[in-house]
Amino acid sequence: MLAQQKRPATSLATEDCAEIDRWIARYPADQKQSAVMAALRIVQDSNGGWLTTELMDAIADYLEIPPVAVYEVATFYSMYEHKPVGKHKVCVCTNISCQLRGSDEIVDHFKQKLGVGLGETTPDNQFTLKEVECLGACAGAPVIQIGRQYHEHLTPEKIDEILATLATS
Amino acid sequence: MVTIEIDGKPYQAEPNTMLIDVADANGIDIPRFCYHKKLSVAASCRMCLVEVEKAPKPLPACATPVSEGMKVFTRSTKALTAQKAVMEFLLINHPLDCPICDQGGECELQDVAVGYGKDLSRYHDAKRVVFDKNIGPLIATEMTRCIHCTRCVRFAAEIAGVQELGATGRGEHMLIGTYVEKNVASELSGNIIDLCPVGALTAKPSRFSARAWELQQHDGIAPHDALGSNLHFHIRRNQLIRVVPKENEAINEVWLSDRDRFSYQAITAKDRLTQPMIKKDGNWQTTDWETALAFATDGLKAVIAKQQAQAIGTLASPTATVEELYLLQKLTRGIGSPNIDHRLRQIDFSDQDNAPLYPALGCAIADVENSDVTLIIGSHLRKEQPLLNHRLRKATLQGNKVVLVNPVDYEFNYPIAAKMIVPPSDLVNALASIAHALSKNRPKKILSKETNALLAKINFNDAHKAIADQLAAHDQRFTILLGNLATSHPQFALIRAFAGIIAQLTGAQIGYLPEAANSAGAWLAGMLPHRQAAGEKANTVGYDAEAMLAQGLAGYILLGLEPELDCYDGVIALQTLQQAEFVVAITAYHTPTMESYANVLLPMATFAETSGTYINCEGKWQSFSGAISPMGEARPAWKILRVLGNLFDIKGFNYVSSEEVRNELRTLVGDKTVNNHLQWQLPEHLSNEQIKGLQRITEMSIYTTDSLVRRAPALQNTVDAQIATGAHLNIHTANALKLNGHQQVEVMQGDNRATLAVVLDERVPDNCVLLYAGQTATMTLGAWDGTISVTGVSA
Ligand code: SF4
Ligand code: FES
Ligand code: FES
Numbered sequence: 001m002l003a004q005q006k007r008p009a010t011s012l013a014t015e016d017c018a019e020i021d022r023w024i025a026r027y028p029a030d031q032k033q034s035a036v037m038a039a040l041r042i043v044q045d046s047n048g049g050w051l052t053t054e055l056m057d058a059i060a061d062y063l064e065i066p067p068v069a070v071y072e073v074a075t076f077y078s079m080y081e082h083k084p085v086g087k088h089k090v091c092v093c094t095n096i097s098c099q100l101r102g103s104d105e106i107v108d109h110f111k112q113k114l115g116v117g118l119g120e121t122t123p124d125n126q127f128t129l130k131e132v133e134c135l136g137a138c139a140g141a142p143v144i145q146i147g148r149q150y151h152e153h154l155t156p157e158k159i160d161e162i163l164a165t166l167a168t169s
Numbered sequence: 170m171v172t173i174e175i176d177g178k179p180y181q182a183e184p185n186t187m188l189i190d191v192a193d194a195n196g197i198d199i200p201r202f203c204y205h206k207k208l209s210v211a212a213s214c215r216m217c218l219v220e221v222e223k224a225p226k227p228l229p230a231c232a233t234p235v236s237e238g239m240k241v242f243t244r245s246t247k248a249l250t251a252q253k254a255v256m257e258f259l260l261i262n263h264p265l266d267c268p269i270c271d272q273g274g275e276c277e278l279q280d281v282a283v284g285y286g287k288d289l290s291r292y293h294d295a296k297r298v299v300f301d302k303n304i305g306p307l308i309a310t311e312m313t314r315c316i317h318c319t320r321c322v323r324f325a326a327e328i329a330g331v332q333e334l335g336a337t338g339r340g341e342h343m344l345i346g347t348y349v350e351k352n353v354a355s356e357l358s359g360n361i362i363d364l365c366p367v368g369a370l371t372a373k374p375s376r377f378s379a380r381a382w383e384l385q386q387h388d389g390i391a392p393h394d395a396l397g398s399n400l401h402f403h404i405r406r407n408q409l410i411r412v413v414p415k416e417n418e419a420i421n422e423v424w425l426s427d428r429d430r431f432s433y434q435a436i437t438a439k440d441r442l443t444q445p446m447i448k449k450d451g452n453w454q455t456t457d458w459e460t461a462l463a464f465a466t467d468g469l470k471a472v473i474a475k476q477q478a479q480a481i482g483t484l485a486s487p488t489a490t491v492e493e494l495y496l497l498q499k500l501t502r503g504i505g506s507p508n509i510d511h512r513l514r515q516i517d518f519s520d521q522d523n524a525p526l527y528p529a530l531g532c533a534i535a536d537v538e539n540s541d542v543t544l545i546i547g548s549h550l551r552k553e554q555p556l557l558n559h560r561l562r563k564a565t566l567q568g569n570k571v572v573l574v575n576p577v578d579y580e581f582n583y584p585i586a587a588k589m590i591v592p593p594s595d596l597v598n599a600l601a602s603i604a605h606a607l608s609k610n611r612p613k614k615i616l617s618k619e620t621n622a623l624l625a626k627i628n629f630n631d632a633h634k635a636i637a638d639q640l641a642a643h644d645q646r647f648t649i650l651l652g653n654l655a656t657s658h659p660q661f662a663l664i665r666a667f668a669g670i671i672a673q674l675t676g677a678q679i680g681y682l683p684e685a686a687n688s689a690g691a692w693l694a695g696m697l698p699h700r701q702a703a704g705e706k707a708n709t710v711g712y713d714a715e716a717m718l719a720q721g722l723a724g725y726i727l728l729g730l731e732p733e734l735d736c737y738d739g740v741i742a743l744q745t746l747q748q749a750e751f752v753v754a755i756t757a758y759h760t761p762t763m764e765s766y767a768n769v770l771l772p773m774a775t776f777a778e779t780s781g782t783y784i785n786c787e788g789k790w791q792s793f794s795g796a797i798s799p800m801g802e803a804r805p806a807w808k809i810l811r812v813l814g815n816l817f818d819i820k821g822f823n824y825v826s827s828e829e830v831r832n833e834l835r836t837l838v839g840d841k842t843v844n845n846h847l848q849w850q851l852p853e854h855l856s857n858e859q860i861k862g863l864q865r866i867t868e869m870s871i872y873t874t875d876s877l878v879r880r881a882p883a884l885q886n887t888v889d890a891q892i893a894t895g896a897h898l899n900i901h902t903a904n905a906l907k908l909n910g911h912q913q914v915e916v917m918q919g920d921n922r923a924t925l926a927v928v929l930d931e932r933v934p935d936n937c938v939l940l941y942a943g944q945t946a947t948m949t950l951g952a953w954d955g956t957i958s959v960t961g962v963s964a
Contacts, residue, residue: 053349068335071348075337 010054012062016042020062033065036073040080049089050081078132085128086121088166090114091145094131097138106142107131109156113163126167171237176244188230188241189217199243200252200281202259202366203318204231207423208327214259214318216281218251219243227251249285256286259316262297263367270314272368274381278316299344305352306886307359307427309376315345315369321361328424329355330562330582345369354888356555356871359430363413363423374434374883375411379403387796388415390783391429392488392776393874394554395683396420396534397785398429402777402796409433409777409797419535420785426555427887428871428878433777435880436800442759442772443801453764458802462809465769466816468751469504472724475750478505482717485696485728486735487511487685488875489806490781491790492830494687495694495702496810496822497728502701503819507711508722509698511691513736514653514684514869514942516954518713520662520850526704527692528656528681529843530557530786531648538564540678541645542586544572544636546668547596548652548682549579552871552889557682557786558582572639574599576654576866577939578932587639589632592937593954594860597660600667601855602629606637607674615673619851624670626854640675647677653684653869657737659954666849679845683786685875690784693838703837718745727754728806729773731876733762734943740921740951755806758876772803775877779805780827788843792831860956863902865918866939867953868893873943894946896959897930897939905936908961916940918950918957927959 012020016039023038039059044051056074060067074080081089090110094103111117114127121128137143140152151162171184175197182191187210192199202214212232219230222240227247242248260282267273299312319336322345326332333353338344347353362372384403389412391398398421403411412433414425445461446453456464472480483501485494489511498509512518530537537543537560550558561571562583570586573579578590591599606629613621629637640647649672655664672679683689695702698711712720718732718741725746732742746752746766754767757775773779778799782792799805807827814822824830870893872884884890896916898908908914910929915922916938925946933939938957940947950957 066332068332068337068348071337072335075348076339 095134101141173239270368271371277366309373395786435877438880446770480723482508486730491690510714517661527689531680540648547655602633773806774799893941895926895928
């Protein structure tokens with residue numbers, strides 16, 4: 001491909017680049033690609049919680065790796081979003097430990113309280129409900145993650161409390 | 170060596186060889202999907218599970234190194250159960266659409282399922298469906314059939330060197346593809362069709378046109394680049410359905426370039442000439458062979474009677490076979506004319522007497538991988554000779570170095586140790602400066618006094634020194650390769666001379682990257698004005714290709730070319746031919762342009778329709794027989810030439826087979842071998858003339874090199890073909906000319922003009938415009954070099 005056709009249409013924000021650079025610095029000089037997960041997180045955060053193809057292309061360009069190598073990582077991990085999400089992303093673990101401890105009930109309660117299904121966002125763009133695999137906190141099952149926060153040993157009552165706090169936040 | 174036991178029999182193997190390789194070498198079947206001998210080991214499909222004594226679980230044969238005393242069971246209950254289970258998992262999501270799948274009948278999944286699977290499926294739930302993306306004109310996708318072996322992904326990353334395919338998503342949701350809608354752009358992309366074990370990736374041009382079991386396989390040799398890749402034609406009832414590679418480790422390994430794979434489409438092009446045609450009283454008419462051949466002979470005889478035999482000139486494409494070229498020059502010389510050439514894209518013939526027997530690589534194709542440092546001069550190697558480039562890619566991955574001196578900053582799919590990008594006008598000086606820089610650390614006596622005196626007058630800077638430094642190491646193997654942009658350079662003789670000097674200073678081996686499938690053969694066959702067959706000096710030296718067209722002769726014989734597209738200066742070629750009294754064109758195609766200059770059109774067979782021989786860049790003679798019969802009334806050109814020879818009463822034209830023609834030449838060549846240790850002539854000083862204005866750079870693009878590829882629709886729709894259009898200039902040049910990237914420009918070269926789209930292209934040096942030859946859009950501009958002007962056209 002020609003050089004000028006390779007340039008992605010979107011470029012990364014300067015602050016994001018500075019932060020990505022800090023990650024790049026942690027790896028050997030010829031291993032820039034190791035920063036791809038951090039870069040995706042940084043860029044997703046500053047883009048309102050989701051990634052566009054253009055942004056992923058820009059990351060590929062910045063890390064000097066083929067775009068498809070970024071797509072691979074960004075689609076493999078469930079914490080990267082490829083569609084707009086609500087202000088609060090509610091990730092409900094439905095993997096084995098949580099399932100045994102009643103995650104179905106948790107999912108149902110969320111569905112009913114928020115009025116959306118899994119993978120959907122409330123019309124006011126406040127909440128996105130998402131099903132995820134093991135969050136690595138099985139001892140606290142059933143578990144959910146909202147933003148950077150884990151909530152464990154969930155019950156419907158606890159969920160009501162959490163939602164109430166978030167609604168006023 | 171270690172001794173292992175497979176199914177009770179002992180085998181010897183190198184320690185740490187993978188079990189599957191030992192089994193393959195000894196003809197023991199182990200089923201597999203992800204394993205491929207030319208790709209890295211993924212060990213992801215688990216189809217190759219075998220039982221190994223003392224191992225608690227079955228082990229994947231593709232990822233298990235052998236060790237002394239290992240006992241392996243490929244057909245034990247444990248192995249068979251494991252294989253059956255894996256097969257069942259693989260089939261869970263695989264559709265049962267074999268009846269409508271192009272791979273049916275040659276599908277590894279079908280074969281392995283029959284050999285190792287269960288008869289019945291126990292899976293009753295819904296199968297997943299994958300929506301396809303269009304990945305270009307060559308490869309049809311049906312990704313629901315994909316079994317995630319990742320061969321295609323590894324091929325793109327490891328062999329093609331462009332990571333375009335990937336596995337996105339995970340688990341049940343994993344998909345193989347480009348993620349975005351995007352044409353894959355590799356010149357080797359077609360190989361993933363062969364690699365894909367299922368019908369997920371199939372050949373688009375031949376889609377749904379035949380069943381594997383209806384096809385007959387016939388060997389052939391690819392007619393484009395100078396490798397002469399070995400291939401198989403797949404034929405059904407005299408119809409060529411598709412082309413696939415034939416493994417030959419020494420030449421194309423297991424691969425085939427897209428050009429070699431898909432150019433067969435041109436055999437049935439709409440403008441195929443299927444009947445002889447003559448122009449009588451100003452009107453074109455189809456006729457029979459006898460009439461046409463008599464008409465051709467009479468016309469040429471009339472020219473000779475009126476003027477003399479020297480008024481005849483003969484031009485042939487270097488894609489013609491050895492037999493054709495040998496007979497053509499024999500015919501022309503028999504008539505009494507020395508004007509014979511095939512070097513259509515050369516302009517500097519000044520040192521042709523010093524040229525080697527034929528342009529040769531100078532080593533075996535596979536040996537290119539062993540050169541520690543390779544200096545490439547004037548070549549877009551990746552597109553000129555895709556699989557030779559692949560050898561160099563392998564070499565660089567092993568740590569060898571490639572150094573470039575090129576007029577355009579072409580992209581290579583491997584790291585380049587050092588490069589110098591200079592406009593064509595500076596190429597000779599750049600090489601001279603590199604030579605001077607190199608000579609600094611070498612004993613003076615390596616070079617002649619005259620050479621040292623000339624070099625002393627030439628300056629060099631750090632950039633030249635950086636290149637020289639790469640070539641300076643001792644006890645390394647150096648190779649210099651001269652590509653198409655060197656051969657077609659107006660100062661080719663000097664480029665060769667300085668390449669020779671650099672070779673003297675470094676002990677490098679000089680090699681040519683011959684332009685076409687049979688460039689080497691054309692030299693050996695005597696298709697030259699100054700040399701007869703087998704390199705014998707010609708008694709009379711005739712006009713070279715350029716002079717023949719510039720001088721304007723009265724009669725021409727053309728073999729397999731379209732001069733307006735194939736020659737260095739298409740404008741002059743066309744004008745001259747149109748003014749000639751009598752032109753005989755032996756051609757596979759019939760174009761309005763041909764009608765404008767020819768008097769007879771004799772339909773010739775294409776590469777799959779004739780027997781013949783190509784001599785590749787390493788000097789290997791590869792003969793083939795016709796795979797299908799020629800279309801319509803077309804005939805193998807060697808037969809046409811044989812009859813012409815007889816009609817002219819030239820002695821020794823009574824061949825009964827093409828083998829006889831070949832053997833005659835073989836005997837003439839005897840044991841002559843090529844010697845690339847060149848001789849050269851040097852001027853007293855180099856001119857330092859600065860070109861004023863814009864300089865034209867011309868590249869024959871990958872999909873316009875000859876009449877066949879120009880007529881292969883699938884190739885014409887590739888990314889590569891689309892890139893190779895328009896007037897390419899860099900942003901500085903565009904700004905200086907007040908041009909933007911979205912406009913049409915009028916390009917003027919002398920009195921010639923063409924309207925082209927501007928393409929901003931950072932590969933092009935300042936004040937240069939890169940144009941692509943072999944296409945009608947640029948055909949009107951004339952010679953491949955010189956100054957041009959570019960002005961914006963208001964829309
Ligand atoms: S498309 Fe074919 S080659 Fe590629 S991963 Fe799927 S099955 Fe393997
Ligand atoms: S299964 Fe839910 S956190 Fe592990
Ligand atoms: S062939 Fe061994 S795991 Fe796929």
